[in-house]
Amino acid sequence: MELNERMKTILTAVVHRYITTAEPVSSGIIAQKYNLNLSTATIRHEMYLLEKNDYLWQPHTSSGRIPTDRGYRFYVDNLMVKNYLKEKEKREIIQIYKKSKEFEETMKITSQLLSNLTNNIGVVLAPVIYNNIVKNIQFVSVGNNRILTVIVTDTGLVCQKIISVSGEINTDRLSYLSNFINSKLAEKDINITNLNNILMDELDKIISFQEKFNYIHNFLEECFDIEYSENKVYLDGRINIMKHPEFKEIDKLNYILSLIEEENILANTIRRYLGFRKTKITIGKESKLKEMQNCSLVTSEYSIKGKPVGAIGILGPTRMDYPRMVSIAEYISDKLSEILSEF
Amino acid sequence: MELNERMKTILTAVVHRYITTAEPVSSGIIAQKYNLNLSTATIRHEMYLLEKNDYLWQPHTSSGRIPTDRGYRFYVDNLMVKNYLKEKEKREIIQIYKKSKEFEETMKITSQLLSNLTNNIGVVLAPVIYNNIVKNIQFVSVGNNRILTVIVTDTGLVCQKIISVSGEINTDRLSYLSNFINSKLAEKDINITNLNNILMDELDKIISFQEKFNYIHNFLEECFDIEYSENKVYLDGRINIMKHPEFKEIDKLNYILSLIEEENILANTIRRYLGFRKTKITIGKESKLKEMQNCSLVTSEYSIKGKPVGAIGILGPTRMDYPRMVSIAEYISDKLSEILSEF
DNA sequence: AATTAGCACTCTCATAGGGAGAGTGCTAAA
DNA sequence: TTTAGCACTCTCCCTATGAGAGTGCTAATT
Numbered sequence: 001m002e003l004n005e006r007m008k009t010i011l012t013a014v015v016h017r018y019i020t021t022a023e024p025v026s027s028g029i030i031a032q033k034y035n036l037n038l039s040t041a042t043i044r045h046e047m048y049l050l051e052k053n054d055y056l057w058q059p060h061t062s063s064g065r066i067p068t069d070r071g072y073r074f075y076v077d078n079l080m081v082k083n084y085l086k087e088k089e090k091r092e093i094i095q096i097y098k099k100s101k102e103f104e105e106t107m108k109i110t111s112q113l114l115s116n117l118t119n120n121i122g123v124v125l126a127p128v129i130y131n132n133i134v135k136n137i138q139f140v141s142v143g144n145n146r147i148l149t150v151i152v153t154d155t156g157l158v159c160q161k162i163i164s165v166s167g168e169i170n171t172d173r174l175s176y177l178s179n180f181i182n183s184k185l186a187e188k189d190i191n192i193t194n195l196n197n198i199l200m201d202e203l204d205k206i207i208s209f210q211e212k213f214n215y216i217h218n219f220l221e222e223c224f225d226i227e228y229s230e231n232k233v234y235l236d237g238r239i240n241i242m243k244h245p246e247f248k249e250i251d252k253l254n255y256i257l258s259l260i261e262e263e264n265i266l267a268n269t270i271r272r273y274l275g276f277r278k279t280k281i282t283i284g285k286e287s288k289l290k291e292m293q294n295c296s297l298v299t300s301e302y303s304i305k306g307k308p309v310g311a312i313g314i315l316g317p318t319r320m321d322y323p324r325m326v327s328i329a330e331y332i333s334d335k336l337s338e339i340l341s342e343f
Numbered sequence: 344m345e346l347n348e349r350m351k352t353i354l355t356a357v358v359h360r361y362i363t364t365a366e367p368v369s370s371g372i373i374a375q376k377y378n379l380n381l382s383t384a385t386i387r388h389e390m391y392l393l394e395k396n397d398y399l400w401q402p403h404t405s406s407g408r409i410p411t412d413r414g415y416r417f418y419v420d421n422l423m424v425k426n427y428l429k430e431k432e433k434r435e436i437i438q439i440y441k442k443s444k445e446f447e448e449t450m451k452i453t454s455q456l457l458s459n460l461t462n463n464i465g466v467v468l469a470p471v472i473y474n475n476i477v478k479n480i481q482f483v484s485v486g487n488n489r490i491l492t493v494i495v496t497d498t499g500l501v502c503q504k505i506i507s508v509s510g511e512i513n514t515d516r517l518s519y520l521s522n523f524i525n526s527k528l529a530e531k532d533i534n535i536t537n538l539n540n541i542l543m544d545e546l547d548k549i550i551s552f553q554e555k556f557n558y559i560h561n562f563l564e565e566c567f568d569i570e571y572s573e574n575k576v577y578l579d580g581r582i583n584i585m586k587h588p589e590f591k592e593i594d595k596l597n598y599i600l601s602l603i604e605e606e607n608i609l610a611n612t613i614r615r616y617l618g619f620r621k622t623k624i625t626i627g628k629e630s631k632l633k634e635m636q637n638c639s640l641v642t643s644e645y646s647i648k649g650k651p652v653g654a655i656g657i658l659g660p661t662r663m664d665y666p667r668m669v670s671i672a673e674y675i676s677d678k679l680s681e682i683l684s685e686f
Numbered sequence: 687a688a689t690t691a692g693c694a695c696t697c698t699c700a701t702a703g704g705g706a707g708a709g710t711g712c713t714a715a716a
Numbered sequence: 717t718t719t720a721g722c723a724c725t726c727t728c729c730c731t732a733t734g735a736g737a738g739t740g741c742t743a744a745t746t
Contacts, residue, residue, distance in 0.1 A: 239600040
């Protein structure tokens with residue numbers, strides 16, 4: 001069924017009202033607060049139709065209406081108007097970012113900004129390094145048979161990993177190895193995902209006529225499984241979720257709590273959205289994850305030097321101010337892209 | 344007032360009973376479950392005295408008794424019997440630790456173990472590096488005018504920090520600098536806390552007759568404020584706290600939530616306990632922190648090569664099984680010490 | 687002098703009933 | 717097509733009530 005203009009207006013009114021009050025919205029309130037010049041009876045009839053088509057529902061007969069996931073979806077896709085941030089807010093965000101010169105801190109600040117601005121949970125997925133072009137590799141001996149491997153990618157990201165090797169590794173061999181690898185890197189574009197394979201092939205060639213040190217083999221293998229390391233996630237504002245009236249009682253938090261506890265669930269969800277669209281909204285049961293059935297998630301990608309590498313997200317109840325969430329997510333991801341590109 | 348033996352027995356019984364049921368303990372239950380061969384009236388009288396001396400309290404007249412913070416304190420100091428872990432549990436812990444070969448992961452596993460074994464919040468304070476002797480410093484150029492500084496301490500800890508310098512820094516100068524610093528380090532014991540001052544003094548001497556590069560000054564200053572960097576904290580089991588009946592309603596969580604949200608509060612609290620005693624128990628209002636008034640915290644130090652460097656902690660409601668918490672904290676901190684010393 | 691039985695008293699908790707209020711669905715009139 | 721009018725439904729809050737748990741106190745017992 002196609003919604004007519006009046007139904008769209010009423011659906012919009014219900015969504016807006018419910019977002020601000022968290023109370024079921026009655027026909028009377030709509031008539032009173034949103035001047036549609038319609039009687040409550042007429043509005044009631046339209047609401048009845050909206051309910052029949054699964055855009056609204058009632059907690060019980062004789063109560064007002066609440067938008068369904070489908071109602072929110074229709075609102076988000078067809079009705080909502082972008083709500084740009086005020087200049088003052090933008091300036092404040094820029095001000096806060098100025099404090100930080102370091103990568104880690106920038107990530108932390110971003111998640112804090114997200115949660116503070118939205119009163120929801122702020123999520124930042126650290127840049128994924130798969131497929132980044134490797135520019136340079138260096139090895140630093142840090143004692144006790146441990147080597148710190150430092151990989152610098154074309155986007156300027158620095159990945160570090162300490163690995164233990166069996167037996168003392170000679171500093172000369174180490175620099176020989178890094179020189180060798182860096183010369184190979186200079187020859188062609190090698191990304192982290194295939195770094196290991198390509199280097200192993202090359203190494204096999206020279207090993208036949210060079211001295212044979214097996215452990216370098218193992219060493220390299222350990223170094224370059226970085227791609228399998230889990231992406232770091234920055235979470236902030238966990239307690240915000242508990243301030244929302246829909247979660248007054250702890251039992252109602254049930255599933256959401258695992259999102260708060262296990263950062264990986266959120267990280268994986270967001271990672272899966274990467275590379276499709278700048279901004280993505282997932283509403284309630286649209287997510288297959290049972291942990292997210294009562295929540296909505298707004299994610300927005302950020303990039304380094306034009307290359308999308310990660311995403312930020314806002315997690316809250318389905319009853320969230322979508323226009324504002326989207327504007328905040330997009331503004332912050334743009335700022336973050338700028339800052340990371342400058343690093 | 345000195346407690347007589349019978350009062351101690353009754354206090355112990357009340358604590359034990361309350362820890363397991365979370366319900367106020369009545370005189371009837373004590374008479375029935377703990378065979379003291381006393382009538383309820385007698386027990387009631389003793390409980391009345393215990394209440395008058397602030398070891399017990401009643402939520403309302405005509406309800407059973409609950410231990411006060413003071414009651415728990417007396418129990419912990421004078422009545423409780425250490426409850427060693429079962430061999431099976433010990434084996435399981437060792438098994439789980441075997442999975443991890445990396446520092447970061449070891450820390451994470453430790454906090455998970457703590458929370459899983461105790462059903463409370465597990466906290467691990469990463470090793471503090473202040474006053475550690477500096478063994479070696481290296482600089483790695485990671486492009487875009489950024490230098491990765493790697494400091495290795497005598498306990499084998501590796502601190503890394505990326506700093507930005509103004510203008511390109513010559514690789515030769517960088518290695519000259521690191522050679523210079525490392526030669527100074529070899530001459531005498533220099534710890535991280537005074538590293539900056541000593542090096543600045545030394546640098547001033549040579550700078551007078553060496554070429555003058557101001558920016559190295561600034562560069563060094565930035566490098567060596569590591570001591571002011573905040574200690575990392577690993578938290579796990581945040582949602583455990585919500586499973587306890589005393590926190591059934593969200594409002595009752597009030598203060599504790601800030602502990603869950605702001606890791607620094609906990610980190611600072613634990614850090615302040617460092618260096619005094621292996622294990623420390625803080626019960627409810629004994630902590631000056633308002634955030635901890637409804638909680639207890641059991642902390643236990645761990646060390647690397649005999650040198651105490653950090654602590655682990657268990658955070659839960661004051662109604663916790665103290666003997667078990669202490670055994671777990673001590674066992675885990677010992678294991679962690681072993682593992683970190685081997686790295 | 688210490689302990690205990692007995693009992694009145696207090697407080698919680700669960701249940702039910704009743705009335706006010708909000709909001710709906712339906713119908714007939716405009 | 718819209719609306720006024722009204723009966724109906726459901727929630728919420730208040731009150732009353734009674735059972736049950738547990739205490740404090742007193743007088744009797746050991």
